[in-house]
Amino acid sequence: MVESVRARADLREIVSDYLPLKKSGSRYRGLCPFHTEKTPSFYVDAEKQLFYCFGCGAGGDVFKFLMLYEKLEFPEALRTLADRYGIPIPIASRGPESGERQKVLSANRRAHDYFREQLRQPAGERARKYLSGRGITAGTIETFQIGYAPEGWGGLKGHLATAGINEAQAVLAGLLAKKEDTGRTYDRFRQRVIFPIVNLTGETIGFGGRVIGDGEPKYLNSPETPAFSKGDNLYGIGMAREGIRKEGYAILVEGYMDVIALHQAGVTHAVATLGTGFTTGHVRLLKRYTDRVVVNFDPDAAGRAAARRSLEVLLESGFEVNVVALPPGKDPDLFVREHGAERYRERLAAAPPYIEFLTRDVAARHDLSGTRGKVVALNEVLPFLARIDNPVRRAGHVEMIAAVLGIEDRLVLQEMQDAVRGRRKSLQPGMVAGARGAWLVNEAESRILRAMLDSRDVRKAMLDELEEDDLEVSRIASIVKVIRDLVVKQEDVTYPRVAALVSDDARDIITRVAALPHPPATLEEGRGCLMALRAARLERQMGDIQKRLETGGKAMEIDELLRRKVELKRRIEALRQASPLS
Numbered sequence: 001m002v003e004s005v006r007a008r009a010d011l012r013e014i015v016s017d018y019l020p021l022k023k024s025g026s027r028y029r030g031l032c033p034f035h036t037e038k039t040p041s042f043y044v045d046a047e048k049q050l051f052y053c054f055g056c057g058a059g060g061d062v063f064k065f066l067m068l069y070e071k072l073e074f075p076e077a078l079r080t081l082a083d084r085y086g087i088p089i090p091i092a093s094r095g096p097e098s099g100e101r102q103k104v105l106s107a108n109r110r111a112h113d114y115f116r117e118q119l120r121q122p123a124g125e126r127a128r129k130y131l132s133g134r135g136i137t138a139g140t141i142e143t144f145q146i147g148y149a150p151e152g153w154g155g156l157k158g159h160l161a162t163a164g165i166n167e168a169q170a171v172l173a174g175l176l177a178k179k180e181d182t183g184r185t186y187d188r189f190r191q192r193v194i195f196p197i198v199n200l201t202g203e204t205i206g207f208g209g210r211v212i213g214d215g216e217p218k219y220l221n222s223p224e225t226p227a228f229s230k231g232d233n234l235y236g237i238g239m240a241r242e243g244i245r246k247e248g249y250a251i252l253v254e255g256y257m258d259v260i261a262l263h264q265a266g267v268t269h270a271v272a273t274l275g276t277g278f279t280t281g282h283v284r285l286l287k288r289y290t291d292r293v294v295v296n297f298d299p300d301a302a303g304r305a306a307a308r309r310s311l312e313v314l315l316e317s318g319f320e321v322n323v324v325a326l327p328p329g330k331d332p333d334l335f336v337r338e339h340g341a342e343r344y345r346e347r348l349a350a351a352p353p354y355i356e357f358l359t360r361d362v363a364a365r366h367d368l369s370g371t372r373g374k375v376v377a378l379n380e381v382l383p384f385l386a387r388i389d390n391p392v393r394r395a396g397h398v399e400m401i402a403a404v405l406g407i408e409d410r411l412v413l414q415e416m417q418d419a420v421r422g423r424r425k426s427l428q429p430g431m432v433a434g435a436r437g438a439w440l441v442n443e444a445e446s447r448i449l450r451a452m453l454d455s456r457d458v459r460k461a462m463l464d465e466l467e468e469d470d471l472e473v474s475r476i477a478s479i480v481k482v483i484r485d486l487v488v489k490q491e492d493v494t495y496p497r498v499a500a501l502v503s504d505d506a507r508d509i510i511t512r513v514a515a516l517p518h519p520p521a522t523l524e525e526g527r528g529c530l531m532a533l534r535a536a537r538l539e540r541q542m543g544d545i546q547k548r549l550e551t552g553g554k555a556m557e558i559d560e561l562l563r564r565k566v567e568l569k570r571r572i573e574a575l576r577q578a579s580p581l582s
């Protein structure tokens, strides 16, 4: 099978579809499609049916060329070539589940012929009017092989029967639907413009139908079949892959008409999901061609939740995601018809990274006059930021977010940076006491407090080890003092007891720390946190010394300061090594 395709396929002819070749001695030469070069080092040996590039070392036979160029798997390359040269592929060699798949595909082929023919018939008048009303040219109808399913319940059914497609096969393909109660079958697509869904190897795997008039639903797709999985296919991918390669990114839109209108306007790198959110199957497909996506979804509220889920998948899969914002009520189809491709390309070029788009959107929906509003807004952004894999890219967004949300508070900023670094999805509620201001307790303080409140043994050991200066600027100092007093008086140390004895602000800290999902405290962890706290204190001292060094002074003083600085540095490093937090 493979050999008969190989025997028929002409490598020079296939390669010439993609790039110009010039005869050079006994071989053909061209610019290598697999690396960037100015002088051709890509050779095709027509006799041996092999290609080779002296620049990048790519080489192989006709299958390999298609696999590399079109990013196909071997069976897909085989199918593509077999179809091109009209070689029937025996069902057995298509894999174990292919029997049913083939049945669906052959039913689809017949149905597709029927739909296209119907668009040309007098009955197709309404559909043709609809398409021309939306600016679709005859050439585009041809390119996208658009068809029409007329009114009535049995037109396609009859056509398929005459073509030798039995009812079961047509139901399997989702072309006929079956009434539950009577078992009668009827045409699934009626009075709809039909958009065939074509995969990378040119097979018509399913259909999408847009109702003409007021029927429901507006869009109807083929159901999942052995040949068609919505989660693994993108509308227009076959047509768009060359454009995606050229532009370096894909445009993700919502509807068939968006893909078609953009394509007609010369923006050929757009694809659409098939009425589902973006899935890992889509990721696999798109990743063959690019890891950059510009998303152009309908910005209305209904679209928002679904769109966000799609964006999460994209971000988690390492895609660089930008968002095009069009004026309210304008989808890409409408926009490009009204304003032209140039205006649309300008929007593409100006599309901000998704995080920036989201931050501005969030900022517009929250009252940012107080810290609480800012933290709430920030917590809407952080989950998406945490999904970005690349730490450099992640950190790069911090400044933008702070600016857009108007976060100037040093402590909130610090918390945000920590959250971003640690890919946390929110500022922990215990960390920020909202409107009251910067009542921030850092991770080490919160863990120490929790450890001291949770365990008698840890409490005792920590009280022994805490030096007075350790908590000199800490917001938990007053709480620790209350705990120490209770221990000295040999009274019980419980959350409510301690909370009753401290100030309002300190009580906030206790209740929030109590709600944190910490694992049970251990002495080792408590000590580690203590080390971190101590290191922070020494760092503050070192900062002071640095300032005094910069303002100058007597030589002897400077010597002394430098000596203390070196000593502090050594101690800080030792503490950091002992702490689990650094």
Ligand SMILES: [Zn+2]
Residues within 6 Å of the ligand: 032, 033, 034, 035, 042, 053, 054, 055, 056, 057, 058
């Ligand atoms: Zn090369």
